[in-house]
Amino acid sequence: MSVSVLSPTRALGGVSGLLQVVSLLGLVLLLLKAAQLYLRRQWLLKALHQFPSPPSHWFYGHKKEFQKESELPPLLERVEKYPKACVRWLWGTKALVLVYDPDYMKVFLGRSDPKPHRTYKYLAPWIGTGLLLLEGQKWFQHRRMLTPAFRYDILKAYVGIMADSVRVMLDKWEELVSQDSHLEIFGHVSLMTLDTIMKCAFSHQGSVQMDRSSQSYIQAIRDLSHLIVSRLRNAFHQNDLIYRLTPEGRWNHRACQLTHQHTDAVIKERKAHLQKEGELEKVRSRRHLDFLDILLLARMENGSSLSDEDLRAEVDTFMFEGHDTTASGISWILYALASHPEHQQRCREEIQSLLGDGASITWDHLDQMRYTTMCIKEAMRLYPPVPFIGRELRKPITFPDGRSLPAGILVSLSFYGLHHNPNVWPNPEVFDPTRFSPGSTQHSYAFLPFSGGSRNCIGKQFAMNELKVAVALTLLRFELSPDPSRVPVPTPIMVLRSKNGIHLQLRKLSDPGLL
Secondary structure (H helix, E strand, O other): OOOOOOOOOHHHHHHHHHHHHHHHHHHHHHHHHHHHHHHHHHHHHHHHHOOOOOOEEOOOOOOOOOOOOHHHHHHHHHHHHHEEEEEEEOOOHHHHHHHOOOOHHHHHHHOOOOOOHHHHHHHHHOOOOOOOEEEEEHHHHHHHHHHHHHHHHHHHHHHHHHHHHHHHHHHHHHHOOOOOOOEOOOOHHHHHHHHHHHHHOOOOOOOOOOOHHHHHHHHHHHHHHHHHHHHOOOOHHOHHHHHHHHHHHHHHHHHHEEEEEEEHHHHHHHHHOOOOHHHHEEEEEEHOOOOOHHHHOHHHHHOOOOOOHHHHHHHHHHHHHHHHHHHHHHHHHHHHHHHHHHHHHHHHHHHHHHHHOOOOOOOOOHHHOOOHHHHOOOHHHOOOOEEEEEEOOOOOOEEOOEEEOOOEEEEEHHHHHHOOOOOOOOOOOOHHHHHHOOOOOOOOOOOEOOOOOOOOOOHHHHHHHHHHHHHHHHHHHEEEEEEEOOOOOOOEEEEEEEOOOEEEEEEEOHHHHHH
């Protein structure tokens, strides 16, 4: 019997040949990928040729243009230079169309294009697939199911709850300004709006504003907002596996867990309450059900109840949207009024004439705050709580001016750009509440603080009520002025935040009744 032995030379030759094959295969794949990216870029250049924009780098697009302290000033330069819309290249093979014209907004918001999955998917580990991320028939079912939670007769009962939460915050401010009149207000307002949403939508007992775990939840949301925006801007973090291995990815996971612990505790508390003997039938027979009641008692068209996953997604979504956007709105409104003392004083006089010392505030008072409402709207024009939303075109679109886009294009509807567009709002940087005076006219899609169309904010009336209550009670207790040493820098981080906080100087009014 003979045994053949492979010589070292032949073995090395075999390995070398294998390496050559692997190298050749890798080179072919690399060339195919390069060709794919080249063809993608050529398609985008052709698809977007009707929309001019500043020159962009072939690889990193307009990144340098938007690397300033805030990306909003470059946006406003574009709004002034390029009417209606322009292109923003994120990198060589990814671009989106920035839209800031009311006619264009009307066309987009009248359609049912989905949110871009490649962008909004990063929200899913945090808020799940709730009303914000749902599409199609399931979105319609959930929207219809939750709409009764925002009927006017239910919202009326919430005004007193909102006022109580605001007063707790203002009491804290009184203690703080007795030591130092300078105050960063966004954190305080966030806790107050979380307190309000917990009591109104989830019938929570106790004060969230005095609970340290709630402060951890607020911080987790702030961290998640920054992490998601940062991830969207980093091409290397688009891959889930790579991102999970980074420090940012690990902290994102921990922050999501913190938010889920908070919402799970809310759901667990209510479920335990409903499981008490006879309590479920009592809730079913109540005339008014809150947001969580409706979720727990809901039945889909096929007769099934919401899954635990769907339930948590809706609670996570509303917990975030119901407090963070409102906190942004209130904080920027107070800053705008602090910066314009003549309008602040006129609002205060109107509120004083209606409320006296502010001991009670009712639903009827809210409609009578006409000048205050004008100021609130003007502040929300300048500082829209949600500055952008995204869409991905499901089918081609043609605009009133004849320009068009094919299916597959990413679009960013810039409410911030729209509200600052000089072709829509003359002298847009001037704070002028008379823009919203009775009888004034503007395009129906020129002012969109709560978006528009069928997917507008389901809680917009709830939010407007809370804005009015917070502004009214604050102006009765304090005179506000800006802190000149810390001017806020607006920046879009999920909602409109300030890069350096929103700092005000507060002076306690000794006797509101004497104003």
